[in-house]
Every structure is written in C-alpha cells, then in structure tokens.
Amino acid sequence: MDFLSFFVIIPILTILAIGLTKNFKQARVAGAIGMSVQLILAATLVILYLHERSAGNTATMLFTKDVLWFSSLNIHYAVGVDGISVAMIALTATVIFAGIFASWEVEFLSREFFISLILLSTGVFGFFISIDLFTLFLFYELAVIPMYLLIGIWGSGPKEYSAMKLTLMLMAGSALILVGLLGIYFHSGAHSFNLLEIAKTKMPIEWQRMFFPMTFIGFGVLGALFPFHTWSPDGHASAPTAVSMLHAGVLMKLGGYGAFRVAIYLMPQAAQEQAWIFIILTSISVVYGAFGAIMQKDLKYINAYSSVSHCGLVLFAVLMMNQTAMNGAIIQMISHGLMTALFFALIGMIYGRTHTRIVSEMGGLMKVMPFLAVAYVIAGLASLGLPGFSGFVAEMTIFFGAFQHHDIFHRVVTILATSSIVITAVYILRVVGMLLLGPIRNDHFLHITDAKWYEKLSTSALIIPIAAIGLAPLWLSDMIGASMRIIVERITMLF
Amino acid sequence: MTLGDFLLMRHELLLALALVIVLIAEIGLGKGKKQLLFPISIGLFFIVLVAGFLPVTEGELFGGMYKTSVLKVMMKNILNIGVFIIFLQSVSWLKKPENNDKIGEFFLLILSVLIGMNFMISSGDFLMFYLGLETATIPLAALAAYTHHQTKSAEAGIKYILSSAFSSGILLFGLSMIYGTTGSILFDQVSVSFSNTPLQVLAFIFFFAGMAFKISLVPFHLWTADVYEGAPVNVTSFLSVISKGAAVFIFIIILYTVFSSIMHLWKDVLYIIAVLTMIIGNLFAIRQKNMKRFLAFSSIAQAGFILLGIIGGSKLGMASTIYFILVYIFSNLGAFGVVTAISVATGKENIDDYNGMYHTNPKLCLLMMLSLFSLAGIPPVAGFFGKFFLFTSAASAGYYWLVFIAVANATISLYYYLLPVKAMFINKNDQPIPFFKSDLAMRAGLIISAVGIFLLGFFSFVYEYLNTLSIGIHN
Numbered sequence: 001m002d003f004l005s006f007f008v009i010i011p012i013l014t015i016l017a018i019g020l021t022k023n024f025k026q027a028r029v030a031g032a033i034g035m036s037v038q039l040i041l042a043a044t045l046v047i048l049y050l051h052e053r054s055a056g057n058t059a060t061m062l063f064t065k066d067v068l069w070f071s072s073l074n075i076h077y078a079v080g081v082d083g084i085s086v087a088m089i090a091l092t093a094t095v096i097f098a099g100i101f102a103s104w105e106v107e108f109l110s111r112e113f114f115i116s117l118i119l120l121s122t123g124v125f126g127f128f129i130s131i132d133l134f135t136l137f138l139f140y141e142l143a144v145i146p147m148y149l150l151i152g153i154w155g156s157g158p159k160e161y162s163a164m165k166l167t168l169m170l171m172a173g174s175a176l177i178l179v180g181l182l183g184i185y186f187h188s189g190a191h192s193f194n195l196l197e198i199a200k201t202k203m204p205i206e207w208q209r210m211f212f213p214m215t216f217i218g219f220g221v222l223g224a225l226f227p228f229h230t231w232s233p234d235g236h237a238s239a240p241t242a243v244s245m246l247h248a249g250v251l252m253k254l255g256g257y258g259a260f261r262v263a264i265y266l267m268p269q270a271a272q273e274q275a276w277i278f279i280i281l282t283s284i285s286v287v288y289g290a291f292g293a294i295m296q297k298d299l300k301y302i303n304a305y306s307s308v309s310h311c312g313l314v315l316f317a318v319l320m321m322n323q324t325a326m327n328g329a330i331i332q333m334i335s336h337g338l339m340t341a342l343f344f345a346l347i348g349m350i351y352g353r354t355h356t357r358i359v360s361e362m363g364g365l366m367k368v369m370p371f372l373a374v375a376y377v378i379a380g381l382a383s384l385g386l387p388g389f390s391g392f393v394a395e396m397t398i399f400f401g402a403f404q405h406h407d408i409f410h411r412v413v414t415i416l417a418t419s420s421i422v423i424t425a426v427y428i429l430r431v432v433g434m435l436l437l438g439p440i441r442n443d444h445f446l447h448i449t450d451a452k453w454y455e456k457l458s459t460s461a462l463i464i465p466i467a468a469i470g471l472a473p474l475w476l477s478d479m480i481g482a483s484m485r486i487i488v489e490r491i492t493m494l495f
Numbered sequence: 496m497t498l499g500d501f502l503l504m505r506h507e508l509l510l511a512l513a514l515v516i517v518l519i520a521e522i523g524l525g526k527g528k529k530q531l532l533f534p535i536s537i538g539l540f541f542i543v544l545v546a547g548f549l550p551v552t553e554g555e556l557f558g559g560m561y562k563t564s565v566l567k568v569m570m571k572n573i574l575n576i577g578v579f580i581i582f583l584q585s586v587s588w589l590k591k592p593e594n595n596d597k598i599g600e601f602f603l604l605i606l607s608v609l610i611g612m613n614f615m616i617s618s619g620d621f622l623m624f625y626l627g628l629e630t631a632t633i634p635l636a637a638l639a640a641y642t643h644h645q646t647k648s649a650e651a652g653i654k655y656i657l658s659s660a661f662s663s664g665i666l667l668f669g670l671s672m673i674y675g676t677t678g679s680i681l682f683d684q685v686s687v688s689f690s691n692t693p694l695q696v697l698a699f700i701f702f703f704a705g706m707a708f709k710i711s712l713v714p715f716h717l718w719t720a721d722v723y724e725g726a727p728v729n730v731t732s733f734l735s736v737i738s739k740g741a742a743v744f745i746f747i748i749i750l751y752t753v754f755s756s757i758m759h760l761w762k763d764v765l766y767i768i769a770v771l772t773m774i775i776g777n778l779f780a781i782r783q784k785n786m787k788r789f790l791a792f793s794s795i796a797q798a799g800f801i802l803l804g805i806i807g808g809s810k811l812g813m814a815s816t817i818y819f820i821l822v823y824i825f826s827n828l829g830a831f832g833v834v835t836a837i838s839v840a841t842g843k844e845n846i847d848d849y850n851g852m853y854h855t856n857p858k859l860c861l862l863m864m865l866s867l868f869s870l871a872g873i874p875p876v877a878g879f880f881g882k883f884f885l886f887t888s889a890a891s892a893g894y895y896w897l898v899f900i901a902v903a904n905a906t907i908s909l910y911y912y913l914l915p916v917k918a919m920f921i922n923k924n925d926q927p928i929p930f931f932k933s934d935l936a937m938r939a940g941l942i943i944s945a946v947g948i949f950l951l952g953f954f955s956f957v958y959e960y961l962n963t964l965s966i967g968i969h970n
Contacts, residue, residue: 070955072811072962073887134883138874145864145873148913152921160921164913171909175902178883182890182898210895 002065003045004079004129007089010038011122015115024110028100031114035097035121042093049086050479060196060486061131069134074192078132083483084330085128087476088250088257091334092128094461095249095341096121099242101458102345105352106154106240113154116146117242124250133181133193133262140258141174143251147243155238162231162238169231173221177258180215183207184266198266199490208270215263216271216278223255224311225278226285233292236304241348244300248307249341253333256314260326260487264318268491275319276409282319283413285312290423299350299357299435302427303343306383309420310336316417317398320410323481323488325401328394330480335382335390335469342379342462346372349455350435353448359431364440371451373436375459380428382466385421390469393477395421503554503563506571507613509546513539514606521599529598533589536602537582537936544579547572555619559681562619566964570744570817571613577737577824578609583940584832585729587933588839593642601641604634605733612741616748621670621680624745628666628709632659635738639726651725658718659708666705672698686753691760699754703764709742711795712802713771720779723791728838731787732831735794740820743798747805747816755968758808765806766897772799773904781911786834786844789911790827793870796908797823800885803901807888813965815884818958822869822881825947829866832941833859840931846915851924856931860919862945869948871912872905877952884958 014034021027052062061080069075081089099117106113119142126139144167151163185193189201221228232252236244264271289309296302310332317329349372350365351357366373382389385396402414440446451459469476502508513536520535551568555561582602589598611630618624636659640652674680676695677688689695707715723731754761776796783789801823804816836859838844853860869878882905886898933941951957 070958072814072959073884138879141874141879144909145868148916149920152917160917163921164910164917167913168906168910172903172906175899175906178886178902179890179895179899182887183895185887186890214899 002063002079003048004063004065004081006041007038007125007129008122010034010041011118011125014118015122018111018114018118021111024107027111027114028104028106031100031118034118035093035100038125039093039097042090045081046086046090049081049083050475053083053479053482060483064131073134075134076132076194077135078194079129079135080131081129082486083479083481084257084261087330087334087480088128088253089125091253091337092121092124092250094465095245095337098341098345098458098461099245101454101461102245102348103240103242104454109153113150113240116150117246120146120150120243120246120251124246124254127254128257131195133184133195133198135193136195136258136262137174137177137181140177140254144171144174147247150243151235151239154240154243156240157238158234159238162234166231166235169228170222173218173228173255176214176218176221177262178218180211180218180263183211183214184262187211188266195261195266203267205269208267209273212263212267212270212274215267216259219255219258219263220278220281220315221255223252223259223315224285224289224308225255225315226281226288226312229285229289229308229312232308233301233304236307236344237298237300241344244303244344244348245341248304248344249337252307252311253314253337256311256318256329256333259315260318260329264321264491265487268321268493271319271491272321275321279316279319279410279413282312282316283416285309286316286417286420287423290420290427294423294427294430297358297360299347299359299431300344302359302431303340303347306343306424306427307336307340309424310340310383313395313398313417313420316413317402320402320405321488321491322401322404323484324404325398326484326488327477327481328397328399328401330484331390331469331473331477332394332398334476335394335466338462338466339379339382339391342375342459342466343383345455345458345462346376346379349451350376354442354445359434362435362441362445363438364436365445365448366436367440368445368448369450371456372459375451375463376436377432378463378466380432382470384425384428388467388470390466390473393470393473397477499552500554500556503552503556504561504617505549506543506547506568507610507617509543510606510610510613513543514603514610517599517602517606521603529595530590532598532602533586533936537579537586540575540579540582540606544572544575547575557623559619559683560623561614561617563617566966567616567748569961569964570616573817573821573824574609574612574737574741576821577740577828578605578733580824580828580832580940580943581605581729581733581737583936583943584732584828584835586936588727588729588835590934591839597641601638604638607634608638608733609737612737615745616741618745619682621673621682621685624749625663625667625670629663631738631741632663635730635734638730638733639722641727641730647725648727649725651722654718654725655722662705662708662715665701669698669701669705672701682749682753686755689754689756691757696757696760699757699761700764703761706742706746707768710739710746710798710801712768712798713775713795716772716775716795719795720788720791724785724788728787728831728835728844731791732828732835735790735831736824736827739794739798740824743801743805743816743820747813750805751808751813751966751968758968762806762808762892765802766894769799769802769806769897770900772796772802773901777904777907777911780908783911784846786846786849786915789846789915790830790834793908793911794827796904797870799904800882800901803889803894803897804885806894806897807892808968809888809891810962810965810967811884811891812888813967814958814962815881815888817961817965819881819885821957821961822877822948822951825944825951826866826869826876826878829862829941829944829948830870832937832944833863833866836933836937836941837928840933841928843928846918848928849915849918850922851927852919855927855929859941862941863919864916865945865948867912867916871909873909875952876948877950878948880952880958
C-alpha cells in the first residue's frame with residue numbers, strides 16, 4: 001500500500017472503529033486517536049516531502065501511485081502530491097484534529113456524528129491526493145452525504161432549510177464540474193482523466209471557452225464566488241461547531257484549489273480570456289462579504305460572511321495568474337483555513353457558556369474566561385492581517401502579486417479588494433470590543449468557566465500554526481512556490 | 496432440430512420447467528402445506544439463476560426468430576438477479592392471511608412474465624418480439640390487480656391492461672408498416688432495407704410509442720403513477736425494475752441493430768424525450784407523499800437518464816445503459832425493500848409516517864438512505880458510477896447541453912431523494928414506527944441489495960465485462 005493512500009485508509013479505519021464503540025465516550029476517544037494519527041501522518045508527509053525535494057527530486061508530483069480502474073474509459077486511481085497539496089493536507093489534518101476536540105461534548109447520536117465528520121474529512125483528504133480527475137471528483141462529491149446529515153441533525157437554527165440549501169447548491173456546483181470534466185476528457189486530446197497527462201496537451205480554444213466557465217463556476221460555488229455564495233451564511237451558521245470549522249476551514253478551499261488545479265491549469269487560454277469576468281465577481285465577493293459581516297449581529301453569521309470575503313480573495317488571487325499572487329492564494333487558503341476554524345471553535349465554546357450568539361447581549365468576557373478571550377483576540381488580529389500572524393503574509397503576497405499587473409483594470413480591482421482589509425478591521429475590532437471588553441452585561445456570565453483541556457488543545461492546535469506561519473513563512477512559501485512555478489509556467493506559456 | 500439446438504433456449508426452458516413444477520405443487524399441496532411453496536419456488540428460481548451463468552453457446556433457432564448471444568444471456572441474468580431479490584422480499588407479504596390462498600399464483604404469474612421477457616430479449620424478428628412482449632404484459636395486469644378486493648388494486652389492473660393494450664395496438668400497427676415497406680420481419684433483413692421514407696419513419700414512431708409506454712417515457716407515462724400506487728408493493732417493484740429493464744434492453748438492441756440507418760432521426764427524438772422525461776418525472780416526484788408514487792415518479796425520471804446512455808450510440812452507450820440498469824435494480828429494490836418491509840409490518844406507506852424512524856429501526860433507515868443516494872447518484876455507492884458513465888456516453892456523442900440538463904435534473908432529484916432521509920433522520924416524531932424484525936427472506940433480500948449497491952461501483956470488472964459484451968451501432 002502506498003504512503004498517500006493511508007490518508008484515506010486511516011479515516012476509514014477510524015470510522016469502522018467508531019462503529020464498534022458502545023457509547024459516546026468511547027466514540028470520541030476513537031475519533032481523537034484516529035485523527036491524531038492522521039495529524040502525525042501529515043507532519044511526516046511534510047518532512048518527507050521536503051526531504052525528497054532537497055535531495056533533488058524534481059518530478060511534478062511525488063509519492064505517486066497509479067492503478068488502472070476502468071480500462072475502457074482510462075480511469076485510474078492515481079495519487080500524488082506536490083508542495084501545494086502537501087500544505088493543504090497538513091491544513092486538513094490540523095483542522096480535523098482541532099475539530100474532534102472541539103466536539104468533545106456532543107452527546108446526541110455521537111457515534112454517528114463522529115462517523116459523518118470523519119467521512120467528510122476522508123473526502124477532503126482523497127481530493128487532495130488525487131491526480132486523476134474521476135477520483136478527484138468522486139472524493140469531492142463524497143462530502144455531500146455527510147454534510148446534509150451533519151447540519152440537519154446536529155445543527156441549530158433553521159437547520160433543515162440551511163442543510164437543504166447548502167446540499168442542493170453544492171450539488172449544482174458539482175453538476176457543473178461534471179460537465180466540465182467530461183468536456184476536458186473528450187477534447188483535451190489526451191483522452192485520459194490524469195491531470196498531468198492532460199496538462200501536457202493543448203485543448204482547442206473553442207472547447208476551452210465552453211468548459212472553462214462551467215468548471216470555474218462549479219468550483220466557485222464551493223469557493224464562495226459571488227453570486228453563488230448564498231448557501232454559505234446560513235449553512236455555516238446553522239452547522240454544529242466542528243462542521244463549520246471543517247467546512248469553512250477546508251471544504252471551501254476545495255473550491256479554490258479545484259479552480260486553479262483543474263479549471264485554470266488545464267484550460268489556461270480560456271482562463272486568460274475570461275478572467276476579467278470572474279475577477280469582477282470575486283472582487284464583489286471580497287468587498288460584499290466584508291460589508292455583509294459588518295451588518296451581522298450573530299457571531300456565526302459574522303464569521304460566515306468573513307469567510308465569504310476571504311475565500312473570495314483566494315479566487316481573486318488565483319485569477320491573477322502570476323507566481324506571487326498564486327503563492328499568496330495558497331498561503332491565504334492555509335491561513336484563512338486555520339483562522340476560521342479557530343473562530344468557529346471559539347464561537348462554539350462561547351455559545352456553550354453564554355447560550356447566546358448575539359454580540360450585543362454579551363460583554364466583558366475577558367474577565368471571566370481569559371484563555372478563550374485571548375484566543376479570540378489572536379484570531380481577530382490574524383484575520384485583519386496583523387504582521388506576525390499568517391494572515392498578513394497571505395494578504396501581502398496576494399496584493400503584491402495582483403498589483404504586478406500594469407493595466408488599469410487590474411490595478412483598480414486590486415485597490416478595491418485591498419479596501420477589504422479596512423472593512424475587516426472594522427467588524428473584527430468592533431466585535432472584539434463589544435464581546436470581550438467592557439462591562440459584563442449578564443450576571444449569569446459571572447459563573448462561566450474558562451477553557452477545559454480539550455478546548456485548550458483544540459485552540460492551541462490552531463493558534464500555533466497561525467503564529468508559526470506568520471513569523472517564519474519562508475519554508476512554507478518556498479515549498480508552495482516551487483510547485484506553483486510549474487503551474488504558472490504552463491499557464492503563461494504562449495502556445 | 497437437435498437436442499443441442501433445443502438447449503439454446505436454456506433460460507426459457509428452465510423457467511418453464513420451474514413454472515410447471517410450481518403449478519403442480521400448487522395443485523398438489525393441501526391447504527395447510529401452502530407454505531412449502533416458498534422454499535420450492537425460491538429454491539427453483541435460485542437454480543435457474545445460477546444455471547443462467549453457465550457458459551453460453553451462441554446460435555439461432557426457428558429460422559432466425561430466436562437468437563441467443565452472450566450479451567442477451569447476460570441481460571437475462573441481470574433480470575433474474577432482480578427477480579430473485581423480489582421473490583425474497585415478497586415472502587413476508589405473501590404470508591399475510593389475505594394472501595395465503597394466492598401464494599402460488601404470485602410465483603406462477605411472475606415466472607410467466609419472465610418467460611415472456613426472455614423471449615422478447617432473445618427475439619430475432621418482430622413476431623417473436625411481439626409475442627414476448629404480450630406474454631410479459633398480460634400476467635402483469637393480473638399481478639397489478641392481485642389484491643383485487645381493494646379498489647385501488649383493481650383500478651391499477653384495469654388501467655394497466657387497457658393502456659398497454661392500446662399501446663400494443665399502436666406498436667403492432669407500426670410493425671405491420673415495417674413489414675409492408677421492407678417485406679420482412681426478420682431483424683437482419685429489415686435493418687438492411689430500412690431507410691427514412693415517410694411511411695418507415697411513421698412505422699418507427701409507432702414502434703417507439705409502444706416501447707416508450709413500457710419504459711414510462713413522457714408523454715407515455717401517465718399510467719405509471721396510478722398503477723404503481725394501486726398495485727401491491729412487490730408488484731410495483733417488479734414493474735419498476737424488471738419490466739422497465741427488459742424493455743430498455745430490447746429497445747437498445749433493436750435501435751442499434753435494426754434502426755441504425757435512421758440513427759440521426761431517433762437520436763433527435765430521444766434527446767427531446769429524455770429532457771421531457773427527466774424534467775416532468777422530477778417535478779412531479781417532488782410533490783409526492785405516498786412512497787410508492789414517489790418511487791414511481793423517480794423511476795420515470797431515471798428512465799430519462801437511461802435515454803442518455805442510449806443516445807450515445809456507441810459501445811460505451813450500450814455498456815453504460817446495461818450497467819445502469821443493473822445498478823438501478825439494486826438501488827430501487829433496496830428502496831422498495833424497505834418500503835415493503837414497513838408496509839407489511841405496519842401498513843404505512845406515507846412519507847410522514849417515516850418521521851423519526853432512525854431511533855427505532857436504524858438499519859432499515861441506513862439502507863433506505865444508501866438506496867436513495869444511489870438513485871441520486873452520490874458517491875461512494877454504485878449509483879454514482881452508473882450515472883457518471885451514462886453522462887460520459889452522452890458526452891462522447893457530443894451532447895453537452897443534454898448532459899448539462901441531465902446533471903441539473905440530478906441536482907433537482909437530490910432534493911426529493913433527501914425528503915425521506917430528512918423524515919427518517921431529522922424530523923421528530925413522538926410515535927415513530929416501532930422496532931420490528933423482518934423475516935429471514937426479507938432480510939436476505941435487503942442484504943443482497945445493500946451489498947450490490949456498495950460493491951458494484953468499486954469493482955470495475957462488472958462494468959468492464961459488460962463493456963466487452965456491448966455492441967455499438969454498425970453503420
């Protein structure tokens with residue numbers, strides 16, 4: 001069995017183990033053990049990958065394995081990673097690890113909860129290791145079943161409505177991706193589903209023009225592309241904590257990843273022709289998401305709109321199609337993934353104590369739960385791009401790269417997108433002030449306990465990478481940059 | 496005709512033999528011993544099923560009227576698997592007191608229908624085709640009216656026999672025009688001399704109308720919901736998978752071999768009908784509250800998807816269609832199995848009665864969820880692979896907008912497939928359906944469906960084998 005397939009096998013084994021447990025305590029321990037193993041595996045992958053690269057291995061994808069699956073259609077189970085996938089796998093492992101501990105108190109049907117959650121992560125891991133489009137799509141759609149159940153059963157608020165809206169819209173997105181995939185398969189000239197083989201050919205421009213928008217919008221639905229982002233605020237707000245963490249933190253990055261790995265990488269000429277339409281849409285996402293967050297009163301909705309804005313920024317950067325901006329896009333994916341997971345985890349913990357998510361009803365929480373409050377401040381500062389945290393590295397790289405385009409259109413949209421930094425600062429600082437500082441509004445809050453061990457573990461697991469990337473980003477940036485260079489060369493090559 | 500030739504009709508002969516033995520047992524067994532019919536019938540049918548997989552010799556009989564090939568035998572085997580599961584699932588329903596004196600009739604009628612379908616699939620000319628079709632239809636009407644003292648069942652039987660008689664009449668008219676214009680009814684001879692003169696096109700349209708009735712394509716689908724709702728639930732499962740499957744099998748064979756010369760014409764027809772069928776099936780399914788009507792409309796929409804496989808016109812098209820029917824049999828029988836189990840145990844068939852059932856009957860709910868997701872085409876179950884290959888086949892012929900409409904319809908279908916899931920898992924109910932244990936046969940049937948749903952996708956040899964058997968259009 002090859003190394004990468006373990007990223008899919010270990011979650012499946014964990015699911016089977018949870019199926020055998022008898023009560024919720026055993027279930028959560030089984031989940032915790034499984035995902036800890038997964039996290040260690042991810043760390044090992046990073047180390048091994050860097051080792052291979054420094055030893056001089058310059059293949060596009062490492063640790064590859066290829067098994068013929070359906071010979072008549074040339075479908076293979078093909079896996080491999082490059083620097084970008086390795087970073088995303090590390091992100092996923094961290095977020096699901098933190099998510100298990102953030103769900104430590106889920107008692108209702110807890111075995112089913114953990115099984116669905118880990119099944120969700122299986123789909124994500126499989127997506128990142130796949131280099132065959134069919135396998136990639138299979139893992140992408142695997143997330144549909146657990147999402148509906150997770151939000152519908154364990155969610156809050158208008159959960160049935162949010163679950164159905166989210167599931168149907170994401171399925172519509174995957175429907176578009178399917179059409180795009182079939183178009184790529186039949187017209188790329190490679191007659192294969194393998195990413196690398198398709199990348200070597202040139203698809204005729206007429207077909208590219210037809211299938212690029214389909215594929216990009218299909219992935220964009222998940223990546224919060226305006227106006228297809230409407231599933232996101234209700235979906236994230238109604239979902240249980242760990243599900244919001246995983247979904248906003250990782251699943252939305254599947255959209256951004258797919259947008260550049262499949263849509264732009266395989267159809268670069270159409271991408272360059274049509275990029276301007278999507279740049280406008282993503283700029284709207286960025287600014288509109290930030291403005292939307294200002295208007296919200298519910299913590300989860302604030303964070304949901306903030307995620308729309310930041311994920312929009314990922315797509316924005318990817319559409320700039322130069323080395324710096326696309327590097328920044330990946331760093332933003334990781335940075336925002338960690339940050340939003342941290343936010344949702346903290347919101348869940350706050351809600352568990354105060355039983356409200358409305359900001360104006362809370363206040364002065366810094367006095368009663370200092371650990372969680374400081375963690376919230378850190379999350380907020382990272383989100384608005386304070387240097388020293390990963391958010392700054394990501395956003396600076398993106399805007400620097402975006403500004404490298406000399407024409408007026410790109411310069412104008414870049415300036416517009418940059419304004420989101422200010423708007424983000426508004427809602428972040430206002431929330432931090434109202435929530436954590438000032439007088440305590442409700443006497444019940446005086447009896448709140450601070451973080452328990454599993455909550456501290458969960459939040460630290462997310463804060464440490466945020467700070468580490470913020471203070472020492474070069475190792476990550478180089479790892480991503482080396483792989484991105486190959487992609488950018490292909491994109492900008494004039495045939 | 497030597498014995499070896501006669502044994503080419505192995506499937507039909509074994510079925511006829513089984514039918515005779517069940518008939519003798521039905522007559523011979525005394526009143527108290529009727530329960531013995533179950534092991535007799537199911538055991539005999541299991542032997543038929545297994546014997547079907549023995550190696551095949553290809554050949555012709557009766558001057559070309561009857562043809563057998565590895566492909567046709569595989570189609571018959573697929574139908575046999577479905578009927579076997581249906582037999583297992585019907586045991587508990589037949590054990591009910593009101594059905595106790597009609598146990599033998601059920602098995603006899605289904606075996607008769609299956610013999611008719613086998614002849615229809617193996618037909619080499621239009622006469623054998625029509626004989627098989629009618630042999631398959633008339634016992635089905637009796638089956639639909641099985642619980643004739645319930646008005647809905649009797650109504651279902653009448654509606655089915657009248658509408659199928661009408662459509663068979665039109666079909667026959669078309670066949671007679673084919674004879675009139677080409678001078679033959681043998682498939683090989685007709686395919687050579689068929690072209691697109693107006694009378695021949697009309698003949699094709701009449702033929703298509705007759706077949707579309709059986710497959711429940713729009714606008715020939717109006718009988719479906721009422722018959723499916725009125726008939727007893729096991730007969731409904733038979734209608735929705737086996738009857739439809741057999742019709743699709745012979746339809747695709749005839750289209751690809753006999754009517755290949757007017758390919759561009761029927762592809763256009765199929766395009767429009769596919770779009771209509773998917774949309775109307777989906778739109779009506781959304782509103783259904785009765786599980787049987789719900790599954791009826793869902794199967795109408797699935798028939799629309801099947802047309803996407805046929806429209807491919809290639810080896811890939813036929814392979815994806817046959818594979819999809821196989822997956823569809825397992826998925827639909829999984830869903831119908833759960834509906835049957837609940838219907839027999841509690842008499843409840845409404846989706847609102849399913850509320851909150853996960854807390855009392857978790858395994859049934861899980862199987863229902865898996866079946867529904869397989870019907871919707873969500874990985875990792877086999878339905879995803881089935882739908883994907885259908886779309887690939889349509890895309891290979893260049894019909895990208897059709898694929899786009901199809902995937903949009905797949906998304907819409909996900910909405911109504913999620914409604915039972917929502918009822919079972921999410922909705923609250925003070926008095927959910929209490930826990931009940933189904934009998935052994937039902938459980939066996941459900942487990943077989945579950946295993947099929949899971950494994951058919953990942954094990955690629957099933958699809959690859961069907962692909963080797965398939966034929967594209969010869970021009």
